[in-house]
Amino acid sequence: MKANEIMSKKSRKGARQRRNGFVFSLVSVIFVFVLILLSMQLFFKIKSIEVVGNTKISSEDIRIATGYSLGGNIFLINKNSASKTIYESFAYVKKVTIKRRLPGVVQVIIEEATPACVFEENGYYWYVDKNGKILESKAGVGEAYAAIVKNEVILVPVVGQTIVLEDSEGEKMHALIALLETLDNAEYLEKITEINLQKSYEISFIYENRLRVYIGMPDDLEYKLKYIGEAIKYLDGIETASFAELDVSMAREKNPSLRLRN
Numbered sequence: 001m002k003a004n005e006i007m008s009k010k011s012r013k014g015a016r017q018r019r020n021g022f023v024f025s026l027v028s029v030i031f032v033f034v035l036i037l038l039s040m041q042l043f044f045k046i047k048s049i050e051v052v053g054n055t056k057i058s059s060e061d062i063r064i065a066t067g068y069s070l071g072g073n074i075f076l077i078n079k080n081s082a083s084k085t086i087y088e089s090f091a092y093v094k095k096v097t098i099k100r101r102l103p104g105v106v107q108v109i110i111e112e113a114t115p116a117c118v119f120e121e122n123g124y125y126w127y128v129d130k131n132g133k134i135l136e137s138k139a140g141v142g143e144a145y146a147a148i149v150k151n152e153v154i155l156v157p158v159v160g161q162t163i164v165l166e167d168s169e170g171e172k173m174h175a176l177i178a179l180l181e182t183l184d185n186a187e188y189l190e191k192i193t194e195i196n197l198q199k200s201y202e203i204s205f206i207y208e209n210r211l212r213v214y215i216g217m218p219d220d221l222e223y224k225l226k227y228i229g230e231a232i233k234y235l236d237g238i239e240t241a242s243f244a245e246l247d248v249s250m251a252r253e254k255n256p257s258l259r260l261r262n
Helices: 002-043 059-066 079-089 171-185 221-236
Strands: 048-052 093-101 105-112 117-121 124-128 134-139 147-150 192-196 203-207 211-216 243-247 257-261
Touching: 048 059, 059 079, 059 105, 079 093, 079 105, 171 192, 171 203, 171 221, 211 221, 221 243
Parallel strands: 048 105, 117 147, 147 192, 211 243
Antiparallel strands: 093 105, 117 124, 124 134, 192 203, 203 211, 243 257
16 A cells, blocks of 8 residues: 555645646747747837839828828838728839838839820810729819820719720720720830720720721731831831821731822
8 A cells, every 4th residue: 555655745746846847838828929029029129111013192191091100110100901902092003012111111012093184074084094094183274194095985984993885895995905004015005195996996096196007806916016017117218198098907918008198
């Protein structure tokens, strides 16, 4: 019995030691964790929120939209949520990237959309990017700084929303977006002053205010647009030509025609 009692006492003592060791280890881990949290609060506070890449939107408005506060912990910010809020709040925002720059700087990098064309209606200009998104509206005073889409109306225009044009099948909108994308890729978009979508299969535009290009259907656009450079080079060598018309609507089937207008 005595031997059993001795063994039992040793077993209980060992169990207490193990419990005490576990508790000590747990307390030590918690203590270290608390120290880490305190050091993060002390050394990684947000000291400034930098906004770069913005020209259309004020830096202060973007800072407010992040929801971040100076003095907050830089590691506890929610970058995805802030990026989504900024994108949804400002029509001109094309892309948002948020970076931490230790020890205390949050950098918000904005990539803004560029107006690709303008719709004029009821004394207002509606600026639209190459994807059909309405970026802003302005009173129609002075010149528009993008290609004007002639004789077309946006149904219920709303800044930040995609345009809907007055054709039941949406063919004109798809044609316009395809044209804007191709013109942008070819680096011609900035030189387009007017776009005519009278019919989705009779599209034309004016290039550099001296060349109207008839492309017909919005297909094979890259092939059709390659003739613009050749036409402009030819016009540069003719002193009397002030305006010309280039028909590439049937470019694959017959040679494009260039008509001069003095």
